[in-house]
Amino acid sequence: xxxxxxxxxxxxxxxxxxxxxxxxxxxxxxxxxxxxxxxxxxxxxxxxxxxxxxxxxxxxxxxxxxxxxxxxxxxxxxxxxxxxxxxxxxxxxxxxxxxxxxxxxxxxxxxxxxxxxxxxxxxxxxxxxxxxxxxxxxxxxxxxxxxxxxxxxxxxxxxxxxxxxxxxxxxxxxxxxxxxxxxxxxxxxxxxxxxxxxxxxxxxxxxxxxxxxxxxxxxxxxxxxxxxxxxxxxxxxxxxxxxxxxxxxxxxxxxxxxxxxxxxxxxxxxxxxxxxxxxxxxxxxxxxxxxxxxxxxxxxxxxxxxxxxxxxxxxxxxxxxxxxxxxxxxxxxxxxxxxxxxxxxxxxxxxxxxx
Amino acid sequence: xxxxxxxxxxxxxxxxxxxxxxxxxxxxxxxxxxxxxxxxxxxxxxxxxxxxxxxxxxxxxxxxxxxxxxxxxxxxxxxxxxxxxxxxxxxxxxxxxxxxxxxxxxxxxxxxxxxxxxxxxxxxxxxxxxxxxxxxxxxxxxxxxxxxxxxxxxxxxxxxxxxxxxxxxxxxxxxxxxxxxxxxxxxxxxxxxxxxxxxxxxxxxxxxxxxxxxxxxxxxxxxxxxxxxxxxxxxxxxxxxxxxxxxxxxxxxxxxxxxxxxxxxxxxxxxxxxxxxxxxxxxxxxxxxxxxxxxxxxxxxxxxxxxxxxxxxxxxxxxxxxxxxxxxxxxxxxxxxxxxxxxxxxxxxxxxxxx
Numbered sequence: 001x002x003x004x005x006x007x008x009x010x011x012x013x014x015x016x017x018x019x020x021x022x023x024x025x026x027x028x029x030x031x032x033x034x035x036x037x038x039x040x041x042x043x044x045x046x047x048x049x050x051x052x053x054x055x056x057x058x059x060x061x062x063x064x065x066x067x068x069x070x071x072x073x074x075x076x077x078x079x080x081x082x083x084x085x086x087x088x089x090x091x092x093x094x095x096x097x098x099x100x101x102x103x104x105x106x107x108x109x110x111x112x113x114x115x116x117x118x119x120x121x122x123x124x125x126x127x128x129x130x131x132x133x134x135x136x137x138x139x140x141x142x143x144x145x146x147x148x149x150x151x152x153x154x155x156x157x158x159x160x161x162x163x164x165x166x167x168x169x170x171x172x173x174x175x176x177x178x179x180x181x182x183x184x185x186x187x188x189x190x191x192x193x194x195x196x197x198x199x200x201x202x203x204x205x206x207x208x209x210x211x212x213x214x215x216x217x218x219x220x221x222x223x224x225x226x227x228x229x230x231x232x233x234x235x236x237x238x239x240x241x242x243x244x245x246x247x248x249x250x251x252x253x254x255x256x257x258x259x260x261x262x263x264x265x266x267x268x269x270x271x272x273x274x275x276x277x278x279x280x281x282x283x284x285x286x287x288x289x290x291x292x293x294x295x296x297x298x299x300x301x302x303x304x305x306x307x308x309x310x311x312x313x314x315x316x317x318x319x320x321x322x323x324x325x326x327x328x329x330x331x332x333x334x335x336x337x338x339x340x341x342x343x344x345x346x347x348x349x350x351x352x353x354x355x
Numbered sequence: 356x357x358x359x360x361x362x363x364x365x366x367x368x369x370x371x372x373x374x375x376x377x378x379x380x381x382x383x384x385x386x387x388x389x390x391x392x393x394x395x396x397x398x399x400x401x402x403x404x405x406x407x408x409x410x411x412x413x414x415x416x417x418x419x420x421x422x423x424x425x426x427x428x429x430x431x432x433x434x435x436x437x438x439x440x441x442x443x444x445x446x447x448x449x450x451x452x453x454x455x456x457x458x459x460x461x462x463x464x465x466x467x468x469x470x471x472x473x474x475x476x477x478x479x480x481x482x483x484x485x486x487x488x489x490x491x492x493x494x495x496x497x498x499x500x501x502x503x504x505x506x507x508x509x510x511x512x513x514x515x516x517x518x519x520x521x522x523x524x525x526x527x528x529x530x531x532x533x534x535x536x537x538x539x540x541x542x543x544x545x546x547x548x549x550x551x552x553x554x555x556x557x558x559x560x561x562x563x564x565x566x567x568x569x570x571x572x573x574x575x576x577x578x579x580x581x582x583x584x585x586x587x588x589x590x591x592x593x594x595x596x597x598x599x600x601x602x603x604x605x606x607x608x609x610x611x612x613x614x615x616x617x618x619x620x621x622x623x624x625x626x627x628x629x630x631x632x633x634x635x636x637x638x639x640x641x642x643x644x645x646x647x648x649x650x651x652x653x654x655x656x657x658x659x660x661x662x663x664x665x666x667x668x669x670x671x672x673x674x675x676x677x678x679x680x681x682x683x684x685x686x687x688x689x690x691x692x693x694x695x696x697x698x699x700x701x702x703x704x705x706x707x708x709x710x
Contacts, residue, residue, distance in 0.1 A: 047402055047450070048430070055607030065435050069444040075403070077432035080420050081603075082576040089424040095402070109603065154608075214569045214596040221437040236608040241569040241617065243598040248436075248464065252410030253509075253591040256700035262596065287702055345611035347642055 009341035010332055013152035013237065017328045021192040023157040024321070026146040027164050028184055033143045034165060037125045038172030040141055044123045046097040050079035052113050053101035056155040056229060060101055060162035063225035063320055067166045070222075070317050072174030085112045090120070097123040098139075099166075103150065103158040104350065105133025114138045127165050129158050143169070152343045153350050154237050156328055159229060160321050167317060183314040187321050190311040194322070198308065199329050205292065205306045206333035212263060215242040216284075217327075218250050219267035220277055223295065226267045226320045230327030237342035238334040247280035255280075258287035266304070267323055268297040271316035278302065294326040295319070364696035365687055368507035368592065372683045376547040378512040379676070381501040382519050383539055388498045389520060392480045393527030395496055399478045401452040405434035407468050408456035411510040411584060415456055415517035418580035418675055422521045425577075425672050427529030440467045445475070452478040453494075454521075458505065458513040459705065460488025469493045482520050484513050498524070507698045508705050509592050511683055514584060515676050522672060538669040542676050545666040549677070553663065554684050560647065560661045561688035567618055570597040571639075572682075573605050574622035575632055578650065581622045581675045585682030592697035593689040602635035610635075613642035621659070622678055623652040626671035633657065649681045650674070 008014075041049075049068060051061040061078050068076040076099075083089045086109075100114045105128035115138050118124040126139035129147050136142045143165055147157040164184055171180035215234065219227030227244040234242040242265075245254055250264075258264065264284040268277055278301070285291055285303035293301035294308040296319065301307075308326040313319040335342040363369075396404075404423060406416040416433045423431040431454075438444045441464075455469045460483035470493050473479040481494035484502050491497045498520055502512040519539055526535035570589065574582030582599040589597040597620075600609055605619075613619065619639040623632055633656070640646055640658035648656035649663040651674065656662075663681040668674040690697035 054603055058604070058607075066438060066442075069435070069438045069446065070442060073444060073446050075446050077434070079432070080424070080576075082601075083421060083424045086576060087421075087425060089428060091424065091428050091430050216596075221435075221441055232608050236611045239612040239614070241571075241596055241598065241609075241612055243596065246437075248409055249413070252413075253587050253700075253703065254596075256591045256703045257594040257596055258702075259594070283702065345608075347613070347638065348608065348611045 010335055010343055012343045013154055013156065014332050016150055016152055016156045017325070017332065018195055019148065020157050020160050021188040023147045023161050024164055024184060024188040024191070026148070027161045028181060030144065030146045031168060033141065034168050035172060037141045037143055038169055040123055041097060041173050044097065046123060047075070047095040049074060049076040049097045049099060051076055051099045051101065052079050052081050052110055054107055054110065056159045056232060057101035057103060057162060059225050059228040059232060060159060060166065062228055063163050063222065064099065064166045066222045067170040067317055068173070071167065071170040071176050071180065074173060081109050081113050084116055085109050093117050093120045093122040097125065099125045099127060100135060100139060101127045101162055102135050103129045103145070103155055105130040105135035107135070111135050111138050127162060153345055153348050154233055154342060160324065163225070163321055179315065183318050186314045187318050190313070190322055191325060194311050195325065198310065198326050201308050202326060202330040202333050205308070206330065206337045209263070209334050210337040212240055215240055215263050215265060216250060216254060217242055217244045217265040217267070218247050218277070218280055220247045222271065222317055222320055223267045223269050223323060226323045226327065229324055230265060230267070233327055233331040234334070236345045236348060237331045238338060238340065247276040250280045251283060255283050255287060258284055258289045260288035260290065263290040263292060265292040265294065266301050268293055268295040268301050269316070269319045269323060270297045270312060271319060295323045365690055365698055367698045368509055368511065369687050371505055371507055371511045372680070372687065373550055374503065375512050375515050376543040378502045378516050379519055379539060379543040379546070381503070382516050383536060385499065385501045386523060388496065389523050390527060392496045392498055392524055395478055396452060396528050399452065401478060402430070402450040404429060404431040404452045404454060406431055406454045406456065407434050407436050407465055409462055409465065411514045411587060412456035412458060412517060414580050414583040414587060415514060415521065417583055418518050418577065419454065419521045421577045422525040422672055423528070426522065426525040426531055426535065429525070429528060436464050436468050439471055440464050448472050448475045448477040452480065454480045454482060455490060455494060456482045456517055457490050458484045458500070458510055460485040460490035462490070466490050466493050482517060508700055508703050509588055509697060515679065518580070518676055534670065538673050541669045542673050545668070545677055546680060549666050550680065553665065553681050556663050557681060557685040557688045560663070561685060561692045564618070564689050565692040567595055570595055570618050570620060571605060571609060572597055572599045572620040572622070573602050573632070573635055575602045577626065577672060577675055578622045578624050578678060581678045581682065584679055585620060585622070588682055588686040589689070591700045591703060592686045593693060593695065602631040605635045606638060610638050610642060613639055613644045615643035615645070618645040618647060620647045620649065621656050623648055623650040623656050624671070624674045624678060625652045625667065626674060650678045
């Protein structure tokens with residue numbers, strides 16, 4: 001008799017990583033609300049889209065800047081929540097839209113921000129796995145993530161479905177809906193096809209990392225969201241102090257802290273691999289850091305000790321849906337090697353309720 | 356015969372920390388170009404101000420969001436440089452202004468961003484310590500930082516003068532010029548008066564931190580810039596992997612990585628001390644982390660082992676000009692305790708030239 005996922009430490013997390021292709025297909029099959037949000041954006045024509053979130057959702061927000069920029073030529077930025085909710089700054093919001101990302105829909109300051117900005121005239125869109133939540137009720141339009149139940153504390157399906165929801169919304173606004181729907185269908189296939197191969201590749205890398213205390217995770221452009229999300233996964237499930245840095249920011253100071261016990265993970269996409277990422281890798285290697293390279297251009301990183309390639313995405317903007325997978329599987333493997341239960345990290349709850 | 360600062364490891368860094376009050380007074384005495392930038396902003400009335408920078412300058416950019424929000428009710432955000440320079444995304448820039456921060460004025464992608472956005476109609480303002488630099492030539496308006504020669508690799512005077520320049524520019528746009536000029540004059544006095552006391556306070560804290568490998572630095576709202584800058588100073592001069600996190604983000608995952616060998620620095624301002632900062636401190640302490648509390652509300656942080664208070668600023672938005680000082684002096688003291696030369700961190704140059 002095999003144990004159920006709930007009985008194996010990290011069983012939920014591992015199972016949910018594997019569920020991502022199905023979760024993505026569910027989102028594609030249930031995209032009416034994304035269309036409604038796109039129509040509202042087309043009708044109200046905001047100059048500015050303010051994205052707000054915390055944790056993994058905020059990593060997805062980083063992706064949103066690129067999705068809207070590249071697919072719809074629209075300006076999106078991660079707004080300061082405390083400027084609105086804590087300092088009560090009253091900026092002009094008539095020509096703004098708000099996209100609020102929260103898996104649970106219960107993050108207090110995100111709900112508060114949406115209530116305040118909606119009252120002042122902003123078009124508010126909630127992207128959440130819990131449409132009936134406080135956030136779902138606070139926003140004018142609700143996009144359900146359709147990710148299914150996510151039982152591990154560390155987000156996986158909700159993160160990748162947030163990326164997909166943002167890409168779809170941007171594509172609809174930018175008139176590229178068909179291309180992105182087809183691309184996401186193909187991405188789900190590529191995720192499913194590559195999962196086992198990636199899992200086999202990460203396992204031997206995990207053991208040497210069981211005693212690592214600190215890491216940098218670097219990426220650039222669309223893959224900076226991936227670097228942030230890999231770093232957060234390693235921090236919360238493996239208790240590694242993993243900090244995300246753009247390749248350029250790594251060179252602006254932190255490279256000075258590197259040594260042979262301080263590995264660097266490089267997310268290298270064909271789309272973003274050149275100069276800065278290669279130079280950051282070379283300088284990190286020169287400082288003695290062990291390099292892990294992932295992404296579809298992982299093989300191009302000079303001096304990498306561990307190479308974890310992923311399939312190329314059908315469109316560059318969809319690469320982060322594939323390049324996150326080695327990070328998730330690596331986190332699961334390192335947690336297992338350290339005897340940690342990544343379904344229930346120390347001191348964390350699934351929903352962070354804080355003002 | 357006493358050695359010159361150049362002959363003592365870290366001598367430039369220590370001396371430049373102490374020069375900050377004079378540097379601030381020089382900026383105040385040479386504010387014509389800030390007035391010119393404010394007039395241009397009033398004339399062109401951009402809806403949006405895009406700030407771009409790397410490293411310490413990017414930490415100042417975080418402050419810019421709050422300075423413009425609180426003093427002028429204007430929306431400022433840190434734009435993605437790579438979206439414009441690398442992906443070539445062509446967003447509408449007619450109603451945008453750009454504020455580019457670079458101490459040297461030689462950061463390649465910052466110069467490239469300014470050239471491209473100026474060509475597309477944005478009002479471009481360079482804030483730099485080198486007005487004759489490439490950046491100074493690329494922008495329509497140049498604001499000189501007047502910080503004097505900064506010889507240590509780690510920025511000090513240029514960072515605090517960037518904060519002051521942003522506060523002044525926002526105040527001029529928001530019709531609060533007199534109040535902020537008076538506030539900055541008083542801030543320079545408070546910096547000068549408190550320096551020796553803070554230096555005496557950090558010295559005994561430095562020795563126990565000589566073997567610390569990783570830290571979080573947390574702050575909120577206007578003090579998030581301070582948390583980022585303290586973390587960068589500790590990383591580049593002391594080789595500590597110090598990651599900045601908002602109090603809320605610390606609770607959304609990274610708290611799980613804490614243990615007794617993983618200290619947390621809390622920047623607590625009266626302005627931003629409540630709920631989230633206290634809760635983050637309490638949870639970090641519960642995980643066994645040693646707490647260092649600084650800021651004018653340092654005494655309010657429960658369970659702090661080390662308390663480094665600073666004088667209260669004349670206006671809450673000016674607090675970061677005072678609250679950065681314990682971080683700078685602490686970095687100098689820890690570097691000395693570790694035998695590192697913080698004037699010349701390993702693998703860093705004063706100017707980071709990377710595409």
